Amino acid sequence: MLVLTRKSNESIKLGDDITITVVEIKGNAVRLGIQAPIKLRIYRDELYEKIKMENIMSSNLHLNEIEKITRKLGGK
C-alpha cells in the first residue's frame, strides 16, 4: 500500500483522471473529496465488502435454503 501524508486542502492524483482531496480534518475523521470519471464507482470499503459477501453467500444456496425461500415468498 502506498502511504502518503496530506494536509487539509492537499490532493492526490491517481493516474490522469482521478483526484482525491482532503477537504477537512475534524478530530478522528477525514473528509475526502473525489473527482473521478462518472463511470468509476466509488464505495466506502466496508460497504463494498458487505455487498460482496452478500453476493457470495447468495450465489451458493443449498437445496433446503431454496425450499425455505420458496415457501416464504413463492406464493405471493
Place this chain on the structure above:
Amino acid sequence: MIQVTTSRFGVLEAENEKIINFADGLVGLSNMKRFILIDHRDTPLKWLQSLDDPDIAFIVASPDIIVEGYSIDLDKAVKQHLQLDNDDDLVVLVTMRVQGEDVVANFQGPLLINSRTMRGVQIVLDNPSKTYQKI
C-alpha cells in the same frame, strides 16, 4: 444461442437476446458479466443464472413482492450505464439467502436491469434504511 451446463438446471440454452449484460459484473464478482433469468417453478421468484460460471446462480425477486414502497433514486451515471431512457424499462431485483430461520434480501445492493437494452448493474446504496431485510 449460447449453451451452458449448470449444476442446478443441467444444460441450458439461451438466446442471445435474452442475455443480460452486467458490464462491470457484480460487486466483488467482477467476472460475472453475463446472466439469464429463469422462472422458478410457478412462483414470482426467478433465478439469475451466470453464463460465465455455471455454478453461480441467484434466487432473485422484485422488491415489490417482499416489501411495500421500496424505491431507489438513480443517479445520472447509473442511467447512462444502463442506457435508460424510459423508467418503464427498469427492472429491479434483489438477491436472497437464508440466515438462521430467516430469509434475508439484499436491499442494499439491488440489481438494476434495463429490459430494453439488456444491460444490468449492481448498485450499492449508502442509505442505512435500505439494508438487507429479514422477510
